[in-house]
Amino acid sequence: MIRPGKMMSDQGIVTRRQRSQPVSNAQEFRIGESLIPHNLPANVTQAMMDALALYQNTPYPTDKDEAWRRTSLVGLEKANYSFDYDTRLITEVPTKFLQPVIDGEQAGQLVISPGQTVENLRPEYAEAGVIFCDLFDILKRSPDKVEGKLNHLVKPQDGKFAALTAAFAVHGTFLYVPTDVKIKEPLHALFWNAGDHAAACSHHVIWVERGAEVTFVQEFASEGEDIPQFHSGTLEVFVGTGATLNFVELQSWNRSTWNIIHEKVKVEQDANLSWIFGSLGSKVTKSFSSIDLAGAGASAKVSGFYFADDSQHLDMDTEQNHLAPNTTSDLLYKGAVTGNSRSVWQGNIYVAPGANGTDGYQANKNLILSRAARADSIPGLEILADDVKCTHGATVGKIDPDQIFYLRSRGLTERDARHLIVQGFFETIMERIPFQAVSDRFRDAIVTKIDTQND
């Protein structure tokens, strides 16, 4: 049993220990129009210019903004970062990141690294009209395929960093699955960053047409724990009528990366989304993950896991927007914090007027493994329809010392006892991940992180 430190049903759990947060944005990224490529269609370039202007006219978020109250950008020395992703020396991507994240054969793999993109897609799927390539590539080759899909679900107006990404991101996954095409094997995309003070913007478009089916893994990673890096990303995901998307997103940035993500999934009528969201890396992450259940009968199952150690700061916002009748969402986020780390989860279920028959669920469970670590859990409901079923819950707790004694009395060392209890805590989220290699990777990370904890 995880002993609940605080239990709640209606209010969030927020510890009130404030850290001083001087706001200073005297510095600016070394960016300008010269970073926008000229070899893209004029309308794309123009949209990037517009986004840049919007970025420049938008103030930096501060702790006065609700979404940024718990995450500070102080310490991000913007002027030191280089936005030279395209011209940086090619760095080899370690082979462990090229292993299939899901067991068995893959339908394709896309690896985007500084200065180089490697694209692979099984010919039978290419012939069926599937596109799986770098966004930059398709923008140059067939910009018509991207028409109406870019800046469609996530808009530059959604935030300072959404504008930054819209201005400079030309690389990222472009996945298009045509109507009724069912891809049996998973697709794996890796967005890789490398280099000292390397800044990267990435923009990903996943478009699954009516009746299509696909399992897609998007991974973000880098190495070099002490090398400062920065990433600003946007993911736009569309699941057409009756389509199925199994989406796995894994964040394994190095421990000195500042990471800001805006992502939105639109789920159409009778479509199914399963979304596994894993967050293990980075120094600071702020993510905005939103789902629109836009058509009647749409459903989404979201399973999040995170484990912060040392001085990591992971701040995750989730939205489950029920915009049509008889839509279902089921969200479970589970995380642990140790060392001096902090996690924040703030979730909201929104039920629009007329979205009757909505069944919404959200839960967030946190395990605190050290004295200095902290986890905030803030669920929310906003219901504007009748005849809905919405439940939520949040817990923040520590390991029960009685559990430790029980296991030790059977011969387990304290270390083994803690490992077993923490693994058990995450097991209920692992059960929701049908991919052995994904859960194995996370289990390995759990073991490493528990061992680095300090009390």
Next chain:
Amino acid sequence: MATLKINNLFVSIEGKEILKGFNLEMKSGEVHAIMGPNGTGKSTLAYTIMGHPSYTVTSGSIELDGTNIMDMEADERSRAGLFLAFQYPVSIPGVTVANYLRTAVNAHRKAVDPQYKGISIPEFRKMMIERMDYLKMDHAFAGRYLNDGFSGGEKKRAEILQMAILKPRFAILDETDSGLDIDALRIVSEGVNALKGPDLGVLVITHYQRILNYITPDHVHVMMEGRIVESGDAHLALHLEEHGYDWVREKLEAAR
């Protein structure tokens, strides 16, 4: 033959003295029962033998085969051959009985041989199924989360299963009979009897005599005010069942 010797033990918790000069000596192959009214320190004794960090030993010692174990942590005591069947086993959600027990077996074997690589899954499964059959347990038990959603009887049987797999030299059963109906009590007692033998000493801590109808003690001790005040054979338990503890209390008063 192993010995467990408790010498003039004084134990307090949160500044309150609970055990006040407790003495007991037992040998493997013997079954001892400790009986006594509530609040006389029976569970304190059980936890102290196992090394619970909340209990402070202010004086006295516990020896296992002549070795003082007072400086050993609970896990070391377990690996040295002590076992406590808890009155209230805690649940560990997400951890299956099988996964947990395999970890425990490996911990015990690594203590003997630091080079031990760990028991193979087939070998472990075979051992576990054998012991479960021995205790007439459903094999599905192995896949359930440890004590999570277990009935009272299932929890106690799971404790005995762990004892059967870890094979201690001395087992302390802390109020194992509490909360069990007569059928569950019989099943659990049969399990203990099946494990009894020349290599195992059993200390049954109980409030009621009825478990002793199933597990016959060689020695029965009455505990009061934190120490043993009366000892005898199995007849003493029956006498207590019939006459209660008042006569012991009166005898104690008279001796003051």
